[in-house]
Amino acid sequence: MLKKKTAVLFVETDGTSTRRMQVPTLIVTHWKKIVGSFIALIAMTVFCVAYVVKQQTTEEYTAAYNKKINILNEQKRQLEEEGANSQLTTEEMKKSFNSIDSTLARINKKMRTRGLKEIKMKNMGGPVESGEDDLVELSIFYKKQLRNLEAKLDGMPLGVPHPGRITSPFGYRRNPFTNRGREMHAGVDLKGRVGDPVRATAKGRVTFAGYKGDYGYVVMVKHNNGYETRYAHLTRTRVKRGEAIEAGEIVGLLGSTGRSTGPHLHYEVVQNDKKLNPAKFFTF
Structure with missing residues (x-):
């Protein structure tokens, strides 16, 4: 079909000069469809380019958004861990003071078996700071003192072997x-x-x-x-x-x-x- 040629004459605007060109007859016959297809192809190309640009832009925004979300999630996780650690510290402090009470109870039992007065811990020591670190240190101090006291009581002959005068x-x-x-x-x-x-x-x-x-x-x-x-x-x-x-x-x-x-x-x-x-x- 492309072998058939049609002569196309190009005339200048002043009509003085002409130029002849042979083109396939198919193009001359279906030039409207060809032009329409070309325009459609250009439009499709423009659409594809715009879509690709939009996708890339969207991915960049999505990546940036996800990055911010990840940062916020990490901050949230750290806050939760700090809260858990704070709660754990409080629980450890409670256990520590319970341990002190238990040790004091054992010591007082030993004091009673020797006919001695019990040890009272009320108002013992200096002022207590409100910070958790200070309370933990105070707990460690008292536990150490009580352990030492208990060890001394175990090996020291304190009290009376008989209540007689x-x-x-x-x-x-x-x-x-x-x-x-x-x-x-x-x-x-x-x-x-x-x-x-x-x-x-x-x-x-x-x-x-x-x-x-x-x-x-x-x-x-x-x-x-x-x-x-x-x-x-x-x-x-x-x-x-x-x-x-x-x-x-x-x-x-x-x-x-x-x-x-x-x-x-x-x-x-x-x-x-x-x-x-x-x-x-x-x-x-």
Whole structure:
């Protein structure tokens, strides 16, 4: 169809000059459709270019928008974590103070078994700051102090082994048998009735339990920091050598065995082989 040619004559506006050109007859016959198709093609091209530009612009705006959303989400997450950490800190503080209460309860129980007054923590220490960091530090401080106090209480012979009154204190006294001369009394005598329970004043390990000369039936207990306690003139012992005992545990029954003028407990406190006045350990 393109082989058929049609002559097209071009005439100048003044009609003086002409130019002839041969074009395919198909173009001459369907020039309107061809022009329309060309215009449609241009319009389609313009539309496509505009669509592509719009898509790119939209993607850029979308990316920028998503970036801002991500930043906001990250800030929200950090705020939530800070809130969770703050809540966790509060919970840890509550647990910490509960731990203090529990430790204090254990210590007071040990104080009661020794016949001592309980420890009161009310209004203890200086002013308390309101910040959480200060409260946490305060909690750590008190927990450490209470742990140290509990450890000392465990190994120190505090309190009384029997609630009877002192009939013969520590130090030099008149000989109770001859009522003449002076002798060193290396402990304290606590009046009581035969069979009354005698309790250990500290946690430790029994080194001797049995009959021993002037002591009569006696229980000797080793404690921390070089301390030793002795419970003499018992009517019988309730523990054995090598046995680990707790403060307040019954070690024997009060009696009048050995060098004794009547029912009572002879109680001694020794540290590093030096005999101390037990009355100094009766109060905390």
